[in-house]
Amino acid sequence: MAKILVLEADKILAGNLSRYLRNSGHSVTWSSGPQEAIEQTDKNQPDVIVTDLVLGEHSGVEFLYELRSYPEWQDLPVIILSTIAYNDLASTGHSLKELNIAEFYYKSETSLPEIAKAIDLLSQPLQSPAGLGTRTAR
Amino acid sequence: MSKNAPDRGLEYQQRHSLLAALADDLALPLLQIKSTLELAGKGNLSAKKNLQIARGIALSTETGLQLIEAYRLALRAPDEASLPLEPVAVGAVLQEVAHQLTPYASQYATVLDVDVAGRLTPVLANKESLVAAMQCLGASLIRAQAANSRKKSHRLMLGAHRTAENVIATGVFSSVQGLSDRALRSARALSGKARQPINVLPAGAASGVLIADILCGAMWQPLRAAAHQGLHGLATAVPVSKQLQFV
Numbered sequence: 001m002a003k004i005l006v007l008e009a010d011k012i013l014a015g016n017l018s019r020y021l022r023n024s025g026h027s028v029t030w031s032s033g034p035q036e037a038i039e040q041t042d043k044n045q046p047d048v049i050v051t052d053l054v055l056g057e058h059s060g061v062e063f064l065y066e067l068r069s070y071p072e073w074q075d076l077p078v079i080i081l082s083t084i085a086y087n088d089l090a091s092t093g094h095s096l097k098e099l100n101i102a103e104f105y106y107k108s109e110t111s112l113p114e115i116a117k118a119i120d121l122l123s124q125p126l127q128s129p130a131g132l133g134t135r136t137a138r
Numbered sequence: 139m140s141k142n143a144p145d146r147g148l149e150y151q152q153r154h155s156l157l158a159a160l161a162d163d164l165a166l167p168l169l170q171i172k173s174t175l176e177l178a179g180k181g182n183l184s185a186k187k188n189l190q191i192a193r194g195i196a197l198s199t200e201t202g203l204q205l206i207e208a209y210r211l212a213l214r215a216p217d218e219a220s221l222p223l224e225p226v227a228v229g230a231v232l233q234e235v236a237h238q239l240t241p242y243a244s245q246y247a248t249v250l251d252v253d254v255a256g257r258l259t260p261v262l263a264n265k266e267s268l269v270a271a272m273q274c275l276g277a278s279l280i281r282a283q284a285a286n287s288r289k290k291s292h293r294l295m296l297g298a299h300r301t302a303e304n305v306i307a308t309g310v311f312s313s314v315q316g317l318s319d320r321a322l323r324s325a326r327a328l329s330g331k332a333r334q335p336i337n338v339l340p341a342g343a344a345s346g347v348l349i350a351d352i353l354c355g356a357m358w359q360p361l362r363a364a365a366h367q368g369l370h371g372l373a374t375a376v377p378v379s380k381q382l383q384f385v
Contacts, residue, residue, distance in 0.1 A: 010170070
């Protein structure tokens with residue numbers, strides 16, 4: 001069982017993902033905004049964070065820069081489950097380089113079982129895949 | 139009168155922005171339906187849970203269909219002749235929209251209130267467009283407020299009042315400070331009127347505001363920041379020329 005922090009602005013999507021992961025045996029906390037997510041990370045020490053890039057208050061990229069600025073969270077596995085396709089990120093002027101992202105998933109092309117599988121892999125450190133995996137728009 | 143080239147370009151750009159906004163906004167209810175079905179497929183669920191899931195899917199579907207309808211109206215909106223105006227009571231429209239949006243709002247732990255200050259004269263409006271604009275604006279701010287507030291429950295107000303300049307202002311108002319500014323900025327960014335790197339509203343929220351902005355702008359005035367009963371929000375203004383005066 002892994003402790004998961006889900007950072008997702010939409011309550012319905014967050015609820016579905018959280019319930020699915022709980023049914024898969026994980027412990028899940030949900031935050032809708034970056035500031036709350038930082039506090040939850042501090043409090044709950046999650047094993048994996050799943051975050052969107054489009055959030056309330058600040059963007060997910062800003063959240064990731066803050067997260068990675070703390071030494072103890074520099075290697076905390078982060079999965080991006082994004083409403084923005086990977087290929088479209090460049091047009092927003094943002095880059096995920098140096099943010100140590102474990103996996104990038106585009107919501108429209110990703111199922112809940114795929115996310116659960118990625119979390120299972122990441123929460124077993126010896127079997128975790130190396131580098132940035134991406135599933136982008138075809 | 140034929141339009142000159144720059145005007146046609148602008149129109150094309152606006153239509154393109156609208157289509158992109160629709161795609162953005164429509165993705166959300168479809169993703170909600172998709173993930174709800176994936177969750178339902180995970181295991182045996184009780185009849186009560188299945189009913190809850192069916193209701194959730196029905197609401198998401200309805201939201202998507204309302205959005206498509208609003209998009210169709212927004213496409214026609216710049217040509218005002220295709221939007222026949224009729225006498226409309228703003229308060230009645232707000233009540234109707236609140237009634238329609240209440241089940242959707244409750245999914246986001248939001249209570250909708252309607253507040254019409256004083257007796258407002260009927261106004262000239264295309265009722266279908268006004269309802270669609272307020273629905274889009276309301277649904278967008280419901281989602282945006284839930285994402286931007288750390289409270290467990292939320293309140294949103296559909297309001298109308300007469301300003302000191304004798305203009306009737308009507309719109310949607312929230313207690314979350316700065317939400318309306320961010321929503322309008324994000325919406326205008328979609329149509330290229332402002333720049334913002336990554337949207338700070340949840341998926342779809344800005345696009346709904348853009349559609350409402352276009353619909354309101356075609357009938358009366360584009361949306362702008364406004365206050366009502368101490369809440370901040372986005373409202374359109376009904377010019378005096380489109381207010382019906384009883385003799």
